[in-house]
Amino acid sequence: MIVLEDVSVRYKKAEDEAIKSLSTSFRKGEFICVLGKSGAGKSTFIRCVNGLQQPSSGEVVVNDVSLTTLKEEELRKIRRNIGMIFQHYYLIPRLTVMQNVLTGTFGKRKPWKNLMGIFSSEEKEKAIAALKAVELEQFADRRVEALSGGQKQRVGIARALVQDPYIFLGDEPVASLDPSTAIKIFKLLKQIHEEKELVTIINVHDVQLAKRFATRIIALKNGELIFDGAPELLTEEVMTEIYGEGYEEQK
Numbered sequence: 001m002i003v004l005e006d007v008s009v010r011y012k013k014a015e016d017e018a019i020k021s022l023s024t025s026f027r028k029g030e031f032i033c034v035l036g037k038s039g040a041g042k043s044t045f046i047r048c049v050n051g052l053q054q055p056s057s058g059e060v061v062v063n064d065v066s067l068t069t070l071k072e073e074e075l076r077k078i079r080r081n082i083g084m085i086f087q088h089y090y091l092i093p094r095l096t097v098m099q100n101v102l103t104g105t106f107g108k109r110k111p112w113k114n115l116m117g118i119f120s121s122e123e124k125e126k127a128i129a130a131l132k133a134v135e136l137e138q139f140a141d142r143r144v145e146a147l148s149g150g151q152k153q154r155v156g157i158a159r160a161l162v163q164d165p166y167i168f169l170g171d172e173p174v175a176s177l178d179p180s181t182a183i184k185i186f187k188l189l190k191q192i193h194e195e196k197e198l199v200t201i202i203n204v205h206d207v208q209l210a211k212r213f214a215t216r217i218i219a220l221k222n223g224e225l226i227f228d229g230a231p232e233l234l235t236e237e238v239m240t241e242i243y244g245e246g247y248e249e250q251k
């Protein structure tokens with residue numbers, strides 16, 4: 001479903017490559033957590049999967065379509081069905097929860113309709129269903145700026161859900177949340193993942209969360225894939241390789 005073939009990314013003026021000759025593939029049903037120290041290349045990697053970052057060399061193929069040669073407009077079409085959530089949510093604070101969730105439909109609509117804020121009853125129903133799925137329907141008319149971090153991330157998840165995604169990406173979606181809220185968000189993501197039979201890929205710093213929820217863990221170090229396997233294969237030795245000596249202090 002998702003194939004990365006010898007993918008490298010070099011940012012302009014950067015001395016070193018952020019991703020180095022990375023090859024791997026992901027299929028439906030896999031819940032993948034991506035580990036690695038700060039700067040290891042996790043965000044760059046995840047942005048390659050939906051074409052937000054084009055590789056300097058190599059190829060990314062999603063559902064048999066190579067993203068590498070696509071123009072921005074064609075990439076946008078691919079991204080319509082790839083939900084993404086972020087550490088800082090990327091919501092519009094002054095708009096309501098409902099209005100934010102409806103922005104998830106923008107990729108499939110005519111731009112003037114987005115400008116006018118005109119939504120069909122089908123789109124509104126979809127947004128209500130997404131809000132129910134994240135248990136926020138009673139907050140539909142509340143402004144996002146008045147929500148807690150955990151609630152904001154649930155709005156982010158609802159916004160991604162209205163896209164009818166087949167891939168769900170998370171770039172450190174719980175990094176700003178307390179441990180118990182982080183677990184709740186992961187439980188919700190796993191539940192949605194199973195219900196919708198997605199492929200889910202999430203960058204996370206919390207190793208315990210990755211071990212608890214992932215069906216597969218990959219780890220990056222200096223842009224290289226240094227581990228790819230089942231959570232139970234993540235030994236102390238591997239952990240030391242990923243995080244260096246003294247990683248236990250980060251727990």
Ligand SMILES: Nc1ncnc2c1ncn2[C@@H]1O[C@H](COP(=O)(O)OP(=O)(O)OP(=O)(O)O)[C@@H](O)[C@H]1O
Nearest residue numbers: 011012014018036037038039040041042043044045
């Ligand atoms: N826009 C950019 N321009 C130049 N270099 C960049 C850019 N974005 C990231 N980098 C560099 O690429 C490398 C990988 O960065 P990336 O953000 O992918 O790492 P990360 O593992 O997600 O880090 P973190 O856990 O801190 O978010 C780093 O050395 C970073 O400084």
